[in-house]
Amino acid sequence: xxxxxxxxxxxxxxxxxxxxxxxxxxxxxxxxxxxxxxxxxxxxxxxxxxxxxxxxxxxxxxxxxxxxxxxxxxxxxxxxxxxxxxxxxxxxxxxxxxxxxxxxxxxxxxxxxxxxxxxxxxxxxxxxxxxxxxxxx
Numbered sequence: 001x002x003x004x005x006x007x008x009x010x011x012x013x014x015x016x017x018x019x020x021x022x023x024x025x026x027x028x029x030x031x032x033x034x035x036x037x038x039x040x041x042x043x044x045x046x047x048x049x050x051x052x053x054x055x056x057x058x059x060x061x062x063x064x065x066x067x068x069x070x071x072x073x074x075x076x077x078x079x080x081x082x083x084x085x086x087x088x089x090x091x092x093x094x095x096x097x098x099x100x101x102x103x104x105x106x107x108x109x110x111x112x113x114x115x116x117x118x119x120x121x122x123x124x125x126x127x128x129x130x131x132x133x134x135x136x137x
Contacts (some may be wrong), residue, residue, distance in 0.1 A: 051089060059077060
């Protein structure tokens with residue numbers, strides 16, 4: 001307590017305490033900015049690392065084997081396309097950050113059923129026939 005009283009009553013103590021306040025303020029600001037930059041850099045590195053891991057293709061196919069009295073089944077796995085996988089990852093990151101752009105989201109749909117595919121194929125054939133007739137005329 002005497003030290004603070006001496007600082008207050010002495011002019012040199014006032015200058016010294018003002019310097020300490022300034023240095024403390026600059027130190028806190030520097031630490032805050034530094035930690036913010038470090039957290040952003042670490043987050044960016046983690047995103048790049050996750051995209052690199054997601055880019056690895058882990059698809060495989062093993063042929064089955066059949067002999068006189070024994071056989072083994074074949075096995076395979078086809079990984080999702082890398083571009084679609086990365087789009088999913090980026091979408092998840094944007095959703096987590098709250099920066100989702102409604103226009104940039106890829107819509108995931110279930111694959112079409114065989115009836116729907118047949119209808120689409122028949123419609124394409126009809127269009128192609130109509131174009132051929134138009135070109136011939």
